[in-house]
Amino acid sequence: MKKIINWQIAGFAFTAIIGTAFHFLFDLTNESIVAALVSPVNESIWEHIKLLFFPMLVYALFEYSFWGKEYARFWCIKLKGILTGMALIPTLYYTYTGIIGESLDWFNIVIFFGVAGLVYLVETKMFLGNKTCRIPSEYAFVILCISGIVFFVFTFYPPEIPFFQDPVSKTYGF
Numbered sequence: 001m002k003k004i005i006n007w008q009i010a011g012f013a014f015t016a017i018i019g020t021a022f023h024f025l026f027d028l029t030n031e032s033i034v035a036a037l038v039s040p041v042n043e044s045i046w047e048h049i050k051l052l053f054f055p056m057l058v059y060a061l062f063e064y065s066f067w068g069k070e071y072a073r074f075w076c077i078k079l080k081g082i083l084t085g086m087a088l089i090p091t092l093y094y095t096y097t098g099i100i101g102e103s104l105d106w107f108n109i110v111i112f113f114g115v116a117g118l119v120y121l122v123e124t125k126m127f128l129g130n131k132t133c134r135i136p137s138e139y140a141f142v143i144l145c146i147s148g149i150v151f152f153v154f155t156f157y158p159p160e161i162p163f164f165q166d167p168v169s170k171t172y173g174f
Helices: 002-028 033-038 045-066 074-100 105-128 137-156
Strands: none
Touching (some): 002 033, 002 105, 033 137, 045 074, 045 105, 045 137, 074 137
8 A cells, every 4th residue: 555655645746747748748848749749749738738647657658667567457557547637737727728718727737736736636535445447447548549649640730629739829739
C-alpha cells in the first residue's frame, strides 16, 4: 500500500515538473518538430492537455516496469486517470472562463496542478481498491498509445474548431 502511495506522489511531482517544463519546450528548442509532438505549439486548450498527457504516460511506462506488472488492472487504471485529467482540464477552463468572461494564466496553472493531483489521488484509490476494470489492460494500453498518436496528428492537422484554436494568434496547430 505504502509503495503505491509513494509512487503516485512521485508521479504527481514528475508530472508537475515535466508538464511545466514542456510548456516552454517548443520555444526553447526553436520550434523543433520533435518538441512539437509532446509540448504545446500554441495556446489552445487542446495543445495544453499535452502538458498532462505525455508526462503521465511516460511516468506510467516507468511505473509499469518497476511494479505495474503486479497489477492486472494497471493500464486500465492509468487510462481512466489520464482520460479523466484530459476531460477535466477543458471542462474547468471553459466553465470558469464562461463565468468570468476571460482566461487567467494563474488560474490555468492552478487547474493544471489541481487536476494532476486529483488524477493521481483517484488512481491511488483505484489501485488500493478491489474493483475490477472492465477494459482489459492490453486494450487500455493500446487506447493510450492511440491517444498519443492523435495528439501527434492534431498538432499538425487540427480540426478548425475553437477547441484547437490559439486564442491569441487565432491560428491552428503547428
